[in-house]
Amino acid sequence: MGRLGPTEIILILVVIILLFGAKKLPDMARSLGKSARILKSEAKAMKSDDQQTAPADPPHPGAADQAAPRTIQASPGDVTSARPVTEPSDTTKR
Numbered sequence: 001m002g003r004l005g006p007t008e009i010i011l012i013l014v015v016i017i018l019l020f021g022a023k024k025l026p027d028m029a030r031s032l033g034k035s036a037r038i039l040k041s042e043a044k045a046m047k048s049d050d051q052q053t054a055p056a057d058p059p060h061p062g063a064a065d066q067a068a069p070r071t072i073q074a075s076p077g078d079v080t081s082a083r084p085v086t087e088p089s090d091t092t093k094r
Contacts (some may be wrong), residue, residue, distance in 0.1 A: 020028065
């Protein structure tokens with residue numbers, strides 16, 4: 001397997017255009033970009049959640065009652081608004 005030269009890249013692009021058609025390629029690229037933005041925003045949200053859920057001090061008793069509900073923000077291309085998230089509470093005694 002060698003490196004791809006310019007003729008191979010052009011041949012691959014021609015095959016892709018023949019398979020999908022010139023009209024569907026912009027729509028496919030748009031949906032791929034939207035998916036990438038959603039994935040990036042979700043990964044960033046997971047990172048910030050991990051940093052927030054690992055406090056330096058142990059939680060105080062009753063602190064869970066005072067916590068504000070988390071809200072998931074809609075992605076830039078999403079038409080729905082942000083919605084509150086209900087998280088399960090740990091009711092078992094340890």
